[in-house]
Amino acid sequence: MTDHVALGRLASVETEQAEAARNRAAAERGDAPLLPSERLWGFWEFTYANSALAIATWAFLIGGSVGLFVGPKEGIAAIVIGNIVGVILTALATTPMSGRYGVEQFVALRSQFGYNGSRVVYVLAVVVLTMGWLAVLAMMFGRSIDGLMALSSGEAANPTGAKMIVAAIGAILLTWFIVAKGPTSIKFFNMVVSPALVLLMVAMLYLILSHHSIGELLALPALAPPFEDKTLNFVVAVEVNLAAGFSWWPYIGNLARLTKNERTAFWPNILGIFGAAALGEIVGLLAAVALGESDPTIWMTKIAGPMIGIVALLFVAFANMTSMANILYTSIVGLRQVGTVSVRAISWGTILFLFCLIPFGLVIFYPQMYDGFFIFLVWTSALNSALAGIGIADYFFLRGQKLDMRSLHGPQENGPYRFWAGFNPIGLFALAVGFIVYVAVFNPQTLASLPAFKYLTASVPSCLAAGAAHYVLTRLFARGRGWGQYP
Amino acid sequence: MEHNDIAWQSELSRRARIYEDIEAGDRFEGTMTKLDYTGMTVLTLVLVVGFWFWGA
Numbered sequence: 001m002t003d004h005v006a007l008g009r010l011a012s013v014e015t016e017q018a019e020a021a022r023n024r025a026a027a028e029r030g031d032a033p034l035l036p037s038e039r040l041w042g043f044w045e046f047t048y049a050n051s052a053l054a055i056a057t058w059a060f061l062i063g064g065s066v067g068l069f070v071g072p073k074e075g076i077a078a079i080v081i082g083n084i085v086g087v088i089l090t091a092l093a094t095t096p097m098s099g100r101y102g103v104e105q106f107v108a109l110r111s112q113f114g115y116n117g118s119r120v121v122y123v124l125a126v127v128v129l130t131m132g133w134l135a136v137l138a139m140m141f142g143r144s145i146d147g148l149m150a151l152s153s154g155e156a157a158n159p160t161g162a163k164m165i166v167a168a169i170g171a172i173l174l175t176w177f178i179v180a181k182g183p184t185s186i187k188f189f190n191m192v193v194s195p196a197l198v199l200l201m202v203a204m205l206y207l208i209l210s211h212h213s214i215g216e217l218l219a220l221p222a223l224a225p226p227f228e229d230k231t232l233n234f235v236v237a238v239e240v241n242l243a244a245g246f247s248w249w250p251y252i253g254n255l256a257r258l259t260k261n262e263r264t265a266f267w268p269n270i271l272g273i274f275g276a277a278a279l280g281e282i283v284g285l286l287a288a289v290a291l292g293e294s295d296p297t298i299w300m301t302k303i304a305g306p307m308i309g310i311v312a313l314l315f316v317a318f319a320n321m322t323s324m325a326n327i328l329y330t331s332i333v334g335l336r337q338v339g340t341v342s343v344r345a346i347s348w349g350t351i352l353f354l355f356c357l358i359p360f361g362l363v364i365f366y367p368q369m370y371d372g373f374f375i376f377l378v379w380t381s382a383l384n385s386a387l388a389g390i391g392i393a394d395y396f397f398l399r400g401q402k403l404d405m406r407s408l409h410g411p412q413e414n415g416p417y418r419f420w421a422g423f424n425p426i427g428l429f430a431l432a433v434g435f436i437v438y439v440a441v442f443n444p445q446t447l448a449s450l451p452a453f454k455y456l457t458a459s460v461p462s463c464l465a466a467g468a469a470h471y472v473l474t475r476l477f478a479r480g481r482g483w484g485q486y487p
Numbered sequence: 488m489e490h491n492d493i494a495w496q497s498e499l500s501r502r503a504r505i506y507e508d509i510e511a512g513d514r515f516e517g518t519m520t521k522l523d524y525t526g527m528t529v530l531t532l533v534l535v536v537g538f539w540f541w542g543a
Contacts, residue, residue: 077542
């Protein structure tokens with residue numbers, strides 16, 4: 001009898017433990033807020049995770065693009081200025097609320113845009129950004145393989161040729177296969193690739209400095225400055241880096257929710273994302289300007305010679321695959337989180353493949369995107385800078401840093417974040433205002449700008465305009481209509 | 488996974504209540520203070536102004 005009672009109790013404890021584990025797993029996926037006791041990342045753990053995310057091959061690409069506009073001295077200044085402003089504003093908009101409440105970023109966004117509006121924002125900010133980066137990184141992979149084959153055979157490389165396209169499509173298919181297998185394989189690649197990329201950067205820096213003194217490097221001219229006005233070229237370079245800083249908006253909130261508190265959610269972004277991304281970009285910039293070529297897959301073969309060049313290109317191809325797997329996995333997990341029942345019903349492998357179709361199209365029909373990839377990056381800032389402005393205005397100035405976990409996670413149809421049919425027209429209007437201000441001040445496609453651009457950039461006015469529009473209109477109209485549970 | 492069941496709703500309620508208690512008792516740990524915001528502003532200004540004069 002006693003044994004039966006003990007066994008019954010044991011079974012009950014096991015059931016409770018299994019239930020707790022299920023609940024925690026659901027909270028980790030974003031279905032519920034993570035409790036302070038469930039969040040394990042301290043300052044250094046988050047710094048390492050951030051650095052691993054920031055140290056990727058795209059840092060070489062961005063650094064090389066900066067070298068098109070300005071020389072190394074102005075370029076380093078532009079990298080520091082653009083990244084610190086972009087990262088600080090992005091981190092302010094996303095990480096304090098995640099660090100305080102452990103809330104999933106796009107669930108928290110229901111308080112700013114409504115439960116359907118947050119889905120629209122997800123598609124605009126995450127899906128478009130990820131599809132573009134997948135295509136760019138696949139093309140970088142393809143160019144690495146093309147360069148590799150050219151080095152081996154002694155022939156000239158053809159960066160937009162059939163070999164590149166076939167290799168890029170292969171890279172996307174392989175990424176699809178890896179991600180379809182699940183996150184374990186991705187974690188393994190991350191552990192190997194991030195430290196190895198740091199070593200590669202140090203080796204590249206050593207090789208550059210062994211051929212040029214620091215004084216010589218800093219005095220080198222830009223590769224292809226588009227304007228005669230040096231200040232305008234410099235501010236365009238700052239804008240590219242602001243865009244790089246703001247481009248973390250879709251990702252860092254959901255990493256920060258794993259940290260213990262607000263401080264550990266915020267400060268590691270300065271060391272990890274700002275520090276690591278700036279370091280990688282500076283290496284890319286110095287190499288590009290010193291070797292007269294902004295494409296990393298070409299300057300790597302020039303700087304290191306054929307043998308080391310082959311190893312470096314193989315590694316870059318491998319590292320690109322890891323970055324592609326990371327962003328694809330994160331985006332699809334989020335898509336299923338914000339998606340409707342019909343989206344959730346699509347199988348994991350199928351939804352991954354469908355997501356890859358547009359990157360396939362970009363690789364096949366628009367391979368020129370790679371050379372002008374900074375245009376794509378700057379376009380994303382028209383959206384991300386406005387989102388950061390709205391986030392700061394809403395969380396700090398309208399809500400006094402208070403969110404209601406019950407309303408955010410409960411049934412939405414009749415909740416306070418229903419706004420107007422699930423959309424907050426004020427938030428979405430403010431987003432449009434920020435976007436329009438950005439494009440009016442600086443057109444990413446043509447690089448045409450208003451005179452104010454030289455003094456203000458485009459991302460900063462966009463961020464301010466969106467934040468101000470959201471604040472004023474919410475104060476004027478939202479409370480009277482009972483929208484959004486504003487205090 | 489859909490969480491329509493009563494158990495999940497009570498779990499959500501439990502988590503929300505924990506945060507409501509922390510909020511009511513003002514017991515959030517490691518909150519950002521004026522010192523953090525001042526430090527962040529000074530750091531940004533120093534880097535922007537310093538590198539602007541050095542590089543631009």
